Amino acid sequence: MRRLPPVLLEDGCPRDLISLIRTVLAACKEISFRVGQGALSGALGSTLDENIQGETQKKLDVLTNQLLKDILLESGYVKAIASEEEDYTVAGNPDANYIVAFDPLDGSSNTDINSLVGTIFSIMKAPEGSDPADQSIFMQPGKNQVAAGYVLYGPSTVLALTTGKGTRFFTLDKTHGTFLLTEDFAKVPEDTNEYAINASNQRHWQPAMQNYINDLIAGETGPRARNFNMRWIAAMVGDVHRVLCRGGIFTYPTDTKDPNKPNKLRLLYEANPMAMLIEQAGGIASTGTERIMDIQPDAIHQRVAVILGSKNEVETCLNYHK
Ligand code: AHG
Ligand code: MN
Ligand code: MN
Numbered sequence: 310m311r312r313l314p315p316v317l318l319e320d321g322c323p324r325d326l327i328s329l330i331r332t333v334l335a336a337c338k339e340i341s342f343r344v345g346q347g348a349l350s351g352a353l354g355s356t357l358d359e360n361i362q363g364e365t366q367k368k369l370d371v372l373t374n375q376l377l378k379d380i381l382l383e384s385g386y387v388k389a390i391a392s393e394e395e396d397y398t399v400a401g402n403p404d405a406n407y408i409v410a411f412d413p414l415d416g417s418s419n420t421d422i423n424s425l426v427g428t429i430f431s432i433m434k435a436p437e438g439s440d441p442a443d444q445s446i447f448m449q450p451g452k453n454q455v456a457a458g459y460v461l462y463g464p465s466t467v468l469a470l471t472t473g474k475g476t477r478f479f480t481l482d483k484t485h486g487t488f489l490l491t492e493d494f495a496k497v498p499e500d501t502n503e504y505a506i507n508a509s510n511q512r513h514w515q516p517a518m519q520n521y522i523n524d525l526i527a528g529e530t531g532p533r534a535r536n537f538n539m540r541w542i543a544a545m546v547g548d549v550h551r552v553l554c555r556g557g558i559f560t561y562p563t564d565t566k567d568p569n570k571p572n573k574l575r576l577l578y579e580a581n582p583m584a585m586l587i588e589q590a591g592g593i594a595s596t597g598t599e600r601i602m603d604i605q606p607d608a609i610h611q612r613v614a615v616i617l618g619s620k621n622e623v624e625t626c627l628n629y630h631k
Pocket of ligand 1: 364393412414415416417418507543544545546561573
């Protein structure tokens with residue numbers, strides 16, 4: 310099986326970008342070990358703190374953030390980082406070419422129940438001559454990403470990665486500490502009978518999503534004339550991985566549950582990297598009204614509605630929004 314660096318070199322991926330991706334993965338290997346230690350790590354449970362988004366931080370949110378931040382900033386390959394767990398961006402090497410946005414531990418409510426969690430990352434070029442302390446260097450649409458991926462810490466540790474030449478899976482060989490190519494060119498099936506949504510929010514959704522989900526639930530007796538199945542992992546990384554493996558539609562739509570927070574998922578380090586992975590595998594990623602990767606961000610922790618997955622099913626859902 311092939312290791313990651315030669316696979317990326319063959320694609321013509323620049324060497325400094327490969328080095329940066331390997332730096333992210335060095336942190337993820339350490340996270341994989343810590344997460345795998347479970348209760349033995351002494352790091353399960355919550356801290357007494359909240360992040361800037363008002364969410365209680367898990368001990369592992371803080372620990373994984375610190376690991377990624379330290380390794381990335383020490384490497385010299387990044388001009389600045391943005392993280393779910395950092396209030397503001399953090400400046401790095403002024404001479405570096407890249408910026409990285411990450412969700413150090415996605416699905417962290419799952420840590421205490423030994424269920425799926427992962428790390429999501431997005432890499433873009435830093436504008437030439439830009440100031441590493443300038444937050445606005447991150448205000449670029451997702452289509453500018455030069456690489457995006459996640460590492461899923463499940464029964465096996467799997468990396469999904471794209472540098473714009475398709476989406477690939479690598480599996481961590483824990484005996485040697487190397488990511489080995491286990492699927493070249495993942496392809497999201499165009500059709501599906503599986504959907505993922507937190508159905509407890511149903512009464513708060515907008516009419517378009519209410520109508521779409523009602524028609525799925527109606528199954529073979531409804532307008533879709535076939536039955537659908539539902540899955541919800543409460544970690545986007547787990548749900549998106551399933552969609553990449555066997556198709557499906559995943560959505561976290563706009564809702565009116567909390568008027569101050571109409572959307573849940575964050576654009577820079579959740580929606581954008583997942584959108585690139587899905588599009589590179591032949592799927593669609595939209596807010597309901599526009600392509601996710603076309604959005605011009607105006608804040609680091611900006612949130613967006615997300616509808617992504619199998620091409621034909623996402624298109625059907627988008628038709629309800631017209
Ligand atoms: P995080 O743990 O990084 O805050 O992200 C959790 C996100 C996402 O991964 C998941 O799809 C969603 O929140 C789950 O939301 P519910 O708690 O509403 O199910
Ligand atoms: Mn997350
Ligand atoms: Mn997180």
